[in-house]
Amino acid sequence: MAADFSVKPTLVGPRVVLRPFRAGDFPAVRDALRDPEVVRLTGSQxxxxxxxxxxxxxxxxxTRADxxxxxxxxxxERATGAWVGEVVLNEWDPPNRSCNFRTMFGPQGRDRGLGTEAARLLVGYGLEQLGLHxxxxxxxxxxxxxxxxxxxVGFVAEGVLRDALRTPQGWVDATVMAILADDWKGQDQQG
Structure with a gap:
């Protein structure tokens, strides 16, 4: 099965809805991108x-939908209808049926389990519907x-990239993590 990233689904969980971006999301996105903690956690400039x-x-x-x-x-967030973050599958590698996952959550979306639920929904879609390996x-x-x-969600640590990010406080390591289709099939998706 070849992944079809041109389809932009809406995925509904108990507390979050993953959906294509809307023009009205931009003020919340801008506020998140201005948040020093978002900049730090994503390793962004x-x-x-x-x-x-x-x-x-x-x-x-x-242009994300295109x-x-x-x-x-x-x-x-289902309860409020507010934009709280984003989840992304990118860096698509068709021959290897693999891609990268990344996420960003603004202050209103952190520390409440919304990110875990959103990650689980998108990973499940990627592995089950897109046929990613x-x-x-x-x-x-x-x-x-x-x-x-x-x-x-089921990601497993695979190794460490030493001194992968330079911060004002010094060098920081990054852990490479991945989930395989077989890992996903072998776990209970409710936890």
Whole structure:
């Protein structure tokens, strides 16, 4: 089965809905990207905010539904209908049926299990519906909360990239984690 990333599904869980981005999401996305903790946890460089930067980002998020080689979905909290984050399957490698997973959650989406649920929904979709064999990610050593969430979904640590990120406090390692289709089939998806 060949993965079809051109389909942008809506996936519904008990507490979150994963859906294509909407124009109305951008203010919450902008606020998340301005949050120093989001910048730190994602290993990103701070954005110098001006009108041009804002327009580039608004345009970039506006094109996510048009990308046939990746799947970017907004995470909406069901109880409030608010955008709380995003989950992404990208870096698609067709011959190996593998891709990368990444996520970003704003302050209102953290520390409540929403990220774990969103990851479980997207990973399940990738492995079951897209026919992926492997989904991988990297998590920085200063983010044990994310690592625990990934482990709950079924990701397994494969190795360490030493000094993968330079921060003002010094060098930081990243752990490579992955989940295989067979790992997913062998676990209880309710936990």
């Amino acid at each position: 701070p954005i110098v905010w001006d009108e041009a930067a804002e327009e580039r980002l608004r345009e970039w998020y506006g 990308r046939p080689d990746r799947l970017d979905l907004a995470v909406e 492997r989904i991988a990610l990297e998590v920085y050593s200063f983010n044990p909360r994310a690592r625990r969430a990934y482990e709950k």
